[in-house]
Amino acid sequence: MRLIKPSYAEMSDEALMRSMRNGDQRAFDEIYKRYSGPLLGYFMRMLWRDREKAEDFVHDLFAKIIRKPDYFDMERSFKTWIYSVANNMCKNEYKKQEVRKGMSNGLDNHFSLSDTNVNVMGEVQDSFFREAFERGMQSLDEKHKEAFALRHMEGLSIKEISEILDINEGTVKSRIFYATKYLAEELKVFNPVINR
Amino acid sequence: MENVEEIIVKKNYHELSGDERELIGELAGTEEEFEQMKFLFSQMEMMKDREVLEPRAETKHSLDHLFQETHQQKARGGIWLNSVLVALYPVERPAYKRPLLQVAAAVLVILLVVPLFNQRIEPSTPAQLAKNEIKQESDPIVDEKKEETSTESSEQLKEQQAAAPPVTKEPVPHNGFVRDDLSMPIAIDKFVSAESDAAVGATSTFSIVDVAPEMASTEIKSDHPDGVFVGDHMLTSMSAADQPELLDLLTATF
The missing domain is CATH 1.10.1740.10 (RNA polymerase sigma factor, region 2, helix turn helix motif)
Structure with missing residues (x-):
């Protein structure tokens, strides 16, 4: 006790x-x-x-x-x-x-x-990447941005995000997938491995 | 989704198994896409580590002020009590794990058990006892007979009492051995009276006072060791012929 x-x-x-x-x-x-x-x-x-x-x-x-x-x-x-x-x-x-x-x-x-x-x-003065990332985030539409931010910035699980946004988990995954693909494409110019 | 991200962050492309490649295929089908994803995730992690934001102190002060205004009354005297309540009755725990309920249950058990040990076995009062009422079913014939016999016997008793002479008690000198009506030892007296009644057929009771008033009035003495001789010398030496009633008594006795 x-x-x-x-x-x-x-x-x-x-x-x-x-x-x-x-x-x-x-x-x-x-x-x-x-x-x-x-x-x-x-x-x-x-x-x-x-x-x-x-x-x-x-x-x-x-x-x-x-x-x-x-x-x-x-x-x-x-x-x-x-x-x-x-x-x-x-x-x-x-x-x-x-x-x-x-x-x-x-x-x-x-x-x-x-x-x-x-x-x-x-x-963010020491990071061009950060600037580009923010621009990329802002260019996303709201529904993709919020799902991506909650997942990758706040570290919430898919289940938690689905509860917060009041949508099903499949939709959350789909939105995060789209936002990730979009940002990865936008920011690939900063990737030294690809640009070698 | 979480698994896909973990695989991308932790592994290199050439380390992926067939299953893992299949799993991440939709997000990163080629090595180039895989590297893009890996770079993005790693950079975001770095950004998160670098970006530790704290709100300004004014924001907190303003909120503290608001909190005190809102909970003014409670804040004055309730903080300590709230802490106690939260400790004793944490709502997030299951009921059986809440200390307050545990203590209450223990006290209840003690209150119920201790009196059992201290209980005395007291005699039960008549009010506590079960009553056994036996109803006797009356038999009309028997009842009538009983009534008849009881009336008869009561009448006979009254007649006998009226016919019987009143018993007079003569004073006997006190010598430490008091007898109201004595003429011989008690056992013999009873025996003799019963036998004499049976033999003679008399209805009245025998009394030594009637038979030998001198004997009854004398002090009882016995110097003889076996106690056969009762009374003084004068009485024992009396001739049986002089006392025909006593002779009849002795005859009937022996």
Whole structure:
């Protein structure tokens, strides 16, 4: 029988959420520590590497968790739930941008913003590959991009991705397959083995 | 899909078996495609390692503030209690592994078992005993007879009591051996009275007081070792002819 509470680092995400729901701030700190970085990266990849926007999205997502912890179904995996919320936020942002694009002068604001973002360029200045990769990612359509990012950037399993995107596993595999083939083709110029 | 990626990352093209080539065939059918995939996956791994992003501190401060506002009341006094509750009743574990339920079950068992050892066997009260009511089925003929005999016997008893003379008790000097009505030793007295009744056919009871009042009034003494002789010298030396009732008694006795 274990009467002493395990440390927060040992607790599962779901157990932390239960504690957090009861007002345990240290549980919230642990959840934030686990997911804030990966989610920031995810938002950056999904939102045209706009760090400001990604920071805002991270803040909004955790604010939702604080205000409405009951939205999380304790029977589900927290990881898949939080990524599905993040993914929905990105989709809403895409829709918003589509509306703006229709009202704009035709310039693609995202690429101009992200490409001229000094911070982002500072992060990737030593890697042309990275730049090309990001361009390739942005040129993918949303459904392929999100599946690929969740699989290869966030390291989620096919099953988890199918739960997050609410599609069957076959479709997930198909989308990842397509995105992988596309990016590999786009980036083959950087491969020293092939270009030898 | 996971297997395909693992094969591509870990192996070279010429190391692939036939089954593995078949498995990855759709994604990388040729060596060139295989190398493209391998390069992409390895570069993405490097990017992930390099790109360790952390949100700004302001974001966390803002969220902490929001958290405290939202859970203000709970945060004041509830953190310690929450920790205890989570430790004692972790919902993610099966019920039988939750410490609170385990302790409660142990206490319940103790409460149920300990009183059994301390229990005394007390005599059961009449209220606790089962009642055995035996109903006697009455026989009308027998009942009538019983009633008749009981009335007859009660009447006879009353008549006898009325006819019998009242027994007078004469004072006997106290000598440590008290007898209300004594003329001879107790055993003999009873025996003699029964025999005399049978022999003579008398209905009344024999009394030495009636027969020899002097004897009854005298103090009982016996100096003889075998105790045959009862009474004083004067009485024992009395002639049997002088006491015909006593003679009849002795005759009937022996």
